Amino acid sequence: MKDESFDFDSVPSGYALCFNNSCPLSDQCLRHLAGEHVPTQLTRGASVYPNAYANGKCKHFKQVRIVNAARGFGDILANVRRNDYPAMRQRLLKCVGTGGTFYRYRNGERLLMPEQQDAIRKVFRDFGYDDNVQFNGYVTVYDFS
Numbered sequence: 001m002k003d004e005s006f007d008f009d010s011v012p013s014g015y016a017l018c019f020n021n022s023c024p025l026s027d028q029c030l031r032h033l034a035g036e037h038v039p040t041q042l043t044r045g046a047s048v049y050p051n052a053y054a055n056g057k058c059k060h061f062k063q064v065r066i067v068n069a070a071r072g073f074g075d076i077l078a079n080v081r082r083n084d085y086p087a088m089r090q091r092l093l094k095c096v097g098t099g100g101t102f103y104r105y106r107n108g109e110r111l112l113m114p115e116q117q118d119a120i121r122k123v124f125r126d127f128g129y130d131d132n133v134q135f136n137g138y139v140t141v142y143d144f145s
Contacts, residue, residue, distance in 0.1 A: 006033060006034075006036075006037050006142070007037075008034065008037045008038065008039055010141060010142060010144070011034045011037075011144065012144050014045075014046055015031075015034065015046065015144060016031060016046040016047055016048050016060060017031055017032075017034050017035035017038065017045065017046065017047050017048070018031040018032040018034075018035045018047065018048040018052075018060070019032075019035045019047060020032070020048070020050045020052075020053065022050075023050075023053050023058065024053075025053070025058055025061050028061075028063060028064055029058070029061055029062060029063070029064065030062040030063065030064045030065070030142060030143075030144065031048055031060060031061075031062050033064055033142075035047070048060045062144075064142070065142070065143040066140060066141070066142055066143070067113060067114050067140070067141060067142075067143045068114065068138050068139070068140055069111035069112060069113055069114075069138065069139055069140075069141045069143075070111065070112040070116075070117050070135030070136070070137070070138055071108035071111060071112075071135065071136055071137040071138065071139055072105070072106060072107055072108030072135060072136030072137065073105070073106055073112070073120060073133075073135050073136060074106050074107060074108075074136060075134075075135075075136050076124070076133055076134065076135070077106065079129075080127075080129070084127050087127075088123060088124075088127055089102075091123045091126070092120060092123055095116055095119040095120055095123065096112070096116060096120075108136055108137065111139065111141060112135065113143060113145055117133075117135065120133065121133045
């Protein structure tokens with residue numbers, strides 16, 4: 001069943017799509033949902049083969065999950081005490097990745113999934129900051145992670 005609100009532009013590059021309409025899991029699978037929305041100008045790409053489904057399971061099944069992703073956490077870092085920042089940054093690097101990846105998440109260029117948000121909130125709690133950490137912004141998206 002095609003979801004008209006689905007935006008194929010949100011599908012990550014190289015994400016394997018499924019076109020197995022006879023699969024009993026297809027109505028719950030994000031890969032199949034994405035496959036239903038392939039633009040007509042795309043003619044090739046990564047896909048899940050029908051033989052991935054065997055014995056009642058699919059090796060590549062991805063449950064459709066819509067989440068509230070956060071966009072950036074630079075605003076909350078602005079309130080961190082100078083003495084806490086180096087150690088806190090090291091812990092945050094473990095939550096989201098090092099180097100440029102850290103800055104892309106901090107600046108909102110990459111979205112933070114709920115599990116990442118929880119991990120960041122825990123770091124703030126561990127350093128004695130308010131548990132009600134609010135990120136720079138939020139957006140509702142399909143979870144391709």
